[in-house]
Amino acid sequence: KDSELPAIKVSSKAWTEQLTLGSMTLQYLEAKGYEVEDRTGLGETPMLRPAIQSGEIDLYWEYTGTTLMVNMKSDVVTDSKECYEMVKKWDAETNNITWLDPANANNTYILMVREDFAKEKNLATVSELADYIKAGNEIRLGAGIEFVERPDGIKGLETLYDFKFDRDLLSSMAIGITYEALKNGQVDVAMGFGTDGRIISMNFNVLEDNLKFFPVYNPAPIVRSEILEQYPDLESDLNKLPALLTGEVLQELNRRVDVDGLEPEEAAEEFLRANGLID
Amino acid sequence: MIKIEGVSKYYKGMDRPAVSKLDLEIKEGEICVFVGPSGCGKTTTMKMINRIIEPTNGIISIDGKNILEFDADELRLGIGYVIQKVGLFPHYTVFENIAVVPKLKGWKEDKVMSRVRELLDVVDLDPDENMYKYPNQLSGGQKQRVGVARAMAANPSVMLMDEPFGAVDPITRNQLQNEFLALQKKVKMTICFVTHDIDEAIKMGDKIAIMNNGKLVQYDTPENILFSPINEFVEEFVGSDRALKVLNLLRVSSIMEAYMPTIRYGSDSSQINEFYNNSNFAIVLNDDNKLQGYIDINRIVEKKNVEKWCDYIRTYDICLGIDSTLKDAMVAMLENDMKTIPVLDDEKKYIGVVNFDMIKSHVGREYETTIE
Amino acid sequence: MIKIEGVSKYYKGMDRPAVSKLDLEIKEGEICVFVGPSGCGKTTTMKMINRIIEPTNGIISIDGKNILEFDADELRLGIGYVIQKVGLFPHYTVFENIAVVPKLKGWKEDKVMSRVRELLDVVDLDPDENMYKYPNQLSGGQKQRVGVARAMAANPSVMLMDEPFGAVDPITRNQLQNEFLALQKKVKMTICFVTHDIDEAIKMGDKIAIMNNGKLVQYDTPENILFSPINEFVEEFVGSDRALKVLNLLRVSSIMEAYMPTIRYGSDSSQINEFYNNSNFAIVLNDDNKLQGYIDINRIVEKKNVEKWCDYIRTYDICLGIDSTLKDAMVAMLENDMKTIPVLDDEKKYIGVVNFDMIKSHVGREYETTIE
Amino acid sequence: MSTLKYFIKNIDKITDLTMEHIELISLAMCFALIIWISIGILIRNHNKLANGLLGVASIIMSIPSISIYGILVTIPGFGLSRLSAVFALVLYAMLPIMRNVYLALNEVDESIIEAARGMGMKKNQILWKIQLPLAFPIIFAGVRVALVMMVGIATLAVYIGERNLGRLIQQGITRTHMDMVLTGGLLVAILAIVVDGVMALIQKKLISPGLHLDS
Amino acid sequence: MNEIINILLYDAPELVLQHLIIVTIALTSAIFLAVPLGVLLTREKLKPYSNKIIAILNTAQGVPSLAVIAIFLKFLGIGYFPSIVALCLYGLLPIAQNTIAGISNIDPDILESAKGIGLSKNKVLIDVELPLAFPVIIAGIQTSAVLIVGTAAIAQLIGAGGLGKLIFTGISQFRPELTIIGAILSALMAIVFDRGLGSINKRIEKKYK
Numbered sequence A: 001k002d003s004e005l006p007a008i009k010v011s012s013k014a015w016t017e018q019l020t021l022g023s024m025t026l027q028y029l030e031a032k033g034y035e036v037e038d039r040t041g042l043g044e045t046p047m048l049r050p051a052i053q054s055g056e057i058d059l060y061w062e063y064t065g066t067t068l069m070v071n072m073k074s075d076v077v078t079d080s081k082e083c084y085e086m087v088k089k090w091d092a093e094t095n096n097i098t099w100l101d102p103a104n105a106n107n108t109y110i111l112m113v114r115e116d117f118a119k120e121k122n123l124a125t126v127s128e129l130a131d132y133i134k135a136g137n138e139i140r141l142g143a144g145i146e147f148v149e150r151p152d153g154i155k156g157l158e159t160l161y162d163f164k165f166d167r168d169l170l171s172s173m174a175i176g177i178t179y180e181a182l183k184n185g186q187v188d189v190a191m192g193f194g195t196d197g198r199i200i201s202m203n204f205n206v207l208e209d210n211l212k213f214f215p216v217y218n219p220a221p222i223v224r225s226e227i228l229e230q231y232p233d234l235e236s237d238l239n240k241l242p243a244l245l246t247g248e249v250l251q252e253l254n255r256r257v258d259v260d261g262l263e264p265e266e267a268a269e270e271f272l273r274a275n276g277l278i279d
Numbered sequence B, C: 001m002i003k004i005e006g007v008s009k010y011y012k013g014m015d016r017p018a019v020s021k022l023d024l025e026i027k028e029g030e031i032c033v034f035v036g037p038s039g040c041g042k043t044t045t046m047k048m049i050n051r052i053i054e055p056t057n058g059i060i061s062i063d064g065k066n067i068l069e070f071d072a073d074e075l076r077l078g079i080g081y082v083i084q085k086v087g088l089f090p091h092y093t094v095f096e097n098i099a100v101v102p103k104l105k106g107w108k109e110d111k112v113m114s115r116v117r118e119l120l121d122v123v124d125l126d127p128d129e130n131m132y133k134y135p136n137q138l139s140g141g142q143k144q145r146v147g148v149a150r151a152m153a154a155n156p157s158v159m160l161m162d163e164p165f166g167a168v169d170p171i172t173r174n175q176l177q178n179e180f181l182a183l184q185k186k187v188k189m190t191i192c193f194v195t196h197d198i199d200e201a202i203k204m205g206d207k208i209a210i211m212n213n214g215k216l217v218q219y220d221t222p223e224n225i226l227f228s229p230i231n232e233f234v235e236e237f238v239g240s241d242r243a244l245k246v247l248n249l250l251r252v253s254s255i256m257e258a259y260m261p262t263i264r265y266g267s268d269s270s271q272i273n274e275f276y277n278n279s280n281f282a283i284v285l286n287d288d289n290k291l292q293g294y295i296d297i298n299r300i301v302e303k304k305n306v307e308k309w310c311d312y313i314r315t316y317d318i319c320l321g322i323d324s325t326l327k328d329a330m331v332a333m334l335e336n337d338m339k340t341i342p343v344l345d346d347e348k349k350y351i352g353v354v355n356f357d358m359i360k361s362h363v364g365r366e367y368e369t370t371i372e
Numbered sequence D: 001m002s003t004l005k006y007f008i009k010n011i012d013k014i015t016d017l018t019m020e021h022i023e024l025i026s027l028a029m030c031f032a033l034i035i036w037i038s039i040g041i042l043i044r045n046h047n048k049l050a051n052g053l054l055g056v057a058s059i060i061m062s063i064p065s066i067s068i069y070g071i072l073v074t075i076p077g078f079g080l081s082r083l084s085a086v087f088a089l090v091l092y093a094m095l096p097i098m099r100n101v102y103l104a105l106n107e108v109d110e111s112i113i114e115a116a117r118g119m120g121m122k123k124n125q126i127l128w129k130i131q132l133p134l135a136f137p138i139i140f141a142g143v144r145v146a147l148v149m150m151v152g153i154a155t156l157a158v159y160i161g162e163r164n165l166g167r168l169i170q171q172g173i174t175r176t177h178m179d180m181v182l183t184g185g186l187l188v189a190i191l192a193i194v195v196d197g198v199m200a201l202i203q204k205k206l207i208s209p210g211l212h213l214d215s
Numbered sequence E: 001m002n003e004i005i006n007i008l009l010y011d012a013p014e015l016v017l018q019h020l021i022i023v024t025i026a027l028t029s030a031i032f033l034a035v036p037l038g039v040l041l042t043r044e045k046l047k048p049y050s051n052k053i054i055a056i057l058n059t060a061q062g063v064p065s066l067a068v069i070a071i072f073l074k075f076l077g078i079g080y081f082p083s084i085v086a087l088c089l090y091g092l093l094p095i096a097q098n099t100i101a102g103i104s105n106i107d108p109d110i111l112e113s114a115k116g117i118g119l120s121k122n123k124v125l126i127d128v129e130l131p132l133a134f135p136v137i138i139a140g141i142q143t144s145a146v147l148i149v150g151t152a153a154i155a156q157l158i159g160a161g162g163l164g165k166l167i168f169t170g171i172s173q174f175r176p177e178l179t180i181i182g183a184i185l186s187a188l189m190a191i192v193f194d195r196g197l198g199s200i201n202k203r204i205e206k207k208y209k
């Protein structure tokens, strides 16, 4: 609006949902007349965090659980609201970063199995998987690297459910490859993300986290407070987005990209248009 | 015997043939030297004989058998080959280089070993000192010797030698030539020898094939090439001093005359008087025909001291052997300012003299009979 | 004038010096040829003169000035240098190669151009055809010519030539030598010339420096080297036929004698009778001393036909010019079976004869006076 | 076929990414040329130093490129900036460029340099007029190797926030979108080939015809 | 510090071993494919095509390692096998190219005298051409080895494990120490391969150079 002000540097992580959210934000703000700069797909949390703290980027969609676990190094919190308040307070105080409204979607880690496999072995929950493994059955797990390493990843899961994946049967690989590997039968259980569009289209069953191990991962735009001060309308404008993004909506958006082959930009545009946010 | 009949070679992309309608026969045990300016087709001819290159037209046969009837590798195993640029295998020792063909022929190890030693002796390299050196540790001349040894390793009856002594200094070269000629006298291989040096050709060849622009210009003995070059090209090629080059080919034994009067040492003075009417000089010999010297009869008679003629005998500073060339004779005359030089046989017995007139008329006569 | 005083060179890691206590003086306008076996230190000596290598001991001066007092680059700009391996710049054309030094000296472009053309003419390369070729497009001999032209480009008063004609065939080599000698007659540079070929040394050198093992063995004129080699090494190095080599150096003008009786063509028969008492032969001349032929007086007198003596004149098949060498004379005698050969001056006037005895005693005399 | 469709559909984005790719490489190449050629020239007569530097260069070469990025990105001052990407690429160019400059200068035929010295050319003149022109083909070959390598290695810079053709590959992998991977991979390959071809043309123009006559 | 020691003691050995296995298998297969390929391309009949085939290999080399591995994922799935195939292909070019260069740079005079002496074509290849080209071929293998060791880090992305795991974990977790350890170990491995092969070469070359 005021051309004196610097462009808003919108970023995102480098996978489908993040790219879609990033693009959605960009297109939306641009339509609203904001000056924006596209820095989407910059990297993972360890890179985006320092970037937003140093002002190299201004805004991206972060997940409550991620900040809680990775940055605050806090224990697991499974309540959405509590978790959100904790990270919002922490970031406002220590990093001068503002959490806008969270979306009502939980993109937490999940464990998936093929539908036929689930039926055959009678697996529906993580506990059942744990029992199955403890009974001496071999299970090949495919997971992204960070899932193997993070405290809210395998190690914590194993502790809570009291079992152990055979490390020799564990393959770590790029995020996204896990779906392909599971589909092709190269692994039996794969790590995935709760809102991923491929879960349905590839006929995977999600194993229920019956002991509530995985933290909540509600996505919310986080913005440098300084920017919000410079653009007084930004907060209210942006808060329109999370309100629309339920779990189903996100999953559908992801599906449009990962399964139907749309570009993240296209899926975002489609969404914005459908909701009358751009013309 | 190597027979080349109507052989031509066109290289791809060349408008004129590298070798054109060559006809030539090399007799068993002879050295045929190919000579001619650079690019005249010498190497090409040689390579066609061992089928490194296939002729475009014509037939080459060895001992009456068309070389195409041989298996190419077998053929080459039986032909020694000394390449223009030596081409030793750098990763093999001198021993291994020489042993390649004998080993291929399946010789026993100790036979190979003794053959290698023998060959190194032949080319005048100390076997113990050099056998386990690598080619890089040898000088250019030594490499060429090894190359020659390698080619002769399995007693080939035919040898192809492409400028085998090209890369060595003149002194070593001369030495190598002599050694090789001495060897050839014993083993009598049939040899094609390429050089661009006419002097080397004259020295080494039983026959010389002079080539130019892929054609055989003249094929004859060195003498005939020198005395009667077939055209101006050959004449220029052999050089303006060919009359002197000829001297190198002719031996004193062939022109030497025994016309000089001789007198036996200690014979009585009446003989001197007898000579006095015919001649001024006499050669003085021992009883067993050994040369004592010469005597100037004028001087004795003048001095009225005929009785003691033996005191006036003068000795010769220099004599020639029966194998000496006319060139040796000329050098001797010039260096010692002598008109006549005596020639002795292998047992040092006097057999005659040569002088410049004899040389001159011999060479001149050859010219007269062969020119035109 | 180049003066080398007590110069030695020790290369690192060598136990004996490459050049040892060299003393030598090369006069203005002279060609000094360094000759000797491979590795004797010829190249090293040459390179010390233009400071490519610094001597370990001793002083080298040019025109009386120690070369160390020059700026090294300046010194080299004034000295032409033909390197043993030619060393043309492959990325420059022939023109650019030759133009390097003139351009460094800041000559104007058209002067450079005309100089390059002139030099290419001198070394017998067609300028238009070759000027814009790259070294890779030239044959070995052509490269060497360009190398020589490049060295002479800026009219250096001193030239260092390290085996400049090494890589060419004998015919071209001879031609290059002659061209170069003709050129040197005109421009009179002071030249150090390296070769390992004694014949080339004899031909090219005003002085010859024979080296062995880094030491100067003999430094003298070619004649003296041939006539009186200082020791066995030199003797062997110059070759056993040095008496014949000498012939190449001596000119008939120096030994020719006019002792043969002459008779004028058409003079009356009483003169013949006069001769008859002294001699058998007479040279017949025209009024203007042009050679008519010779006459065998015995034959006329025998035939009782003295009046018509002119009918018995025989012509000479061959004559020598005043510049002919003794070698030419010998060749003429041998080829034509002639005892005496007349010598004519530049205007074809008769001035005398040579025969083998004259040659022999001249050479023999030289030996006598110089040996021992 | 679907790859082609993908390509056509996203031509704008792909063009952007390609331009970014070229920009990054050009920038890195400029620095690499200036730095490594100068150093190559400086060390030409110092064998020990040269061997040391060449050792360092070959060690750098053997470090997986992805980890160089990973390390650089954590160094304050580099971070997610383009500086990190350029720096890494320049490091990788060290071996091919510097080594070839050094080797080529030392490989110039001794006799040619001697001739030049003998003619009175100064050290600098010999360097500029003789050694460098003669070394040029080899130096250029090194530059070409470096350039082609850079085109490939630059793709990994997307892991530290660069946007270039590597992004197609990286996202294609996380999204298991093979058309993207293929498009990215092929474009990078084509870019490498084109860049190399262009360099070959330049090389032909720049190198004295006297030098490539023998090849 | 403790953590680093832990990584070195517990995680690294296994990863190094995995890395080593991938690299060794890939390199060995590359050698066994590329050397015969190179030799074939120097034979008279195929010589005219050698330029074209090398050009194709060159193109393949232009495809970034990341993409090669991703593309192979499509056809061969995840894990060791596709990584090894991809890495092997990646290592072909330097070896093939050097084999060709090594053989065609042999002094033609040596080949001619070998032929002239009567060695059969096979004998010439085995006794003369290959031994003389050996140093150049080894140099190609060295290049290939370094390339494969470095590229193998990426194989991690399709689940082949190896040192890439440390490196990528380091990057995604912002733990440079992991990346550095991975990089150093990988570089060390590359250097060991390089030096090892180099010393074989030196030993042989020393004899006659």
Ligand SMILES: Nc1ncnc2c1ncn2[C@@H]1O[C@H](COP(=O)(O)OP(=O)(O)OP(=O)(O)O)[C@@H](O)[C@H]1O
Pocket (backbone or CB within 6 Å): B011, B012, B014, B018, B037, B038, B039, B040, B041, B042, B043, B044, B045, B084, B196
């Ligand atoms: N492989 C080839 N392809 C095309 N032309 C060739 C080939 N080999 C030789 N020639 C040409 O054939 C002609 C004869 O060559 P050859 O090698 O037989 O000459 P040469 O008499 O041995 O010369 P030199 O004394 O220089 O060794 C030359 O004009 C040469 O250029």
Ligand SMILES: Nc1ncnc2c1ncn2[C@@H]1O[C@H](COP(=O)(O)OP(=O)(O)OP(=O)(O)O)[C@@H](O)[C@H]1O
Pocket (backbone or CB within 6 Å): C011, C012, C014, C018, C037, C038, C039, C040, C041, C042, C043, C044, C045, C084, C196
């Ligand atoms: N740079 C050097 N370092 C060490 N030794 C050298 C060097 N250059 C020459 N030598 C040695 O010095 C000696 C003389 O060498 P030089 O090149 O002067 O010989 P040359 O007479 O020119 O021989 P040629 O006829 O082979 O050219 C030789 O023994 C040679 O090995």
Ligand SMILES: [Mg+2]
Pocket (backbone or CB within 6 Å): B042, B043, B044, B084, B162
């Ligand atoms: Mg030849």
Ligand SMILES: [Mg+2]
Pocket (backbone or CB within 6 Å): C042, C043, C044, C084, C162
């Ligand atoms: Mg020399």
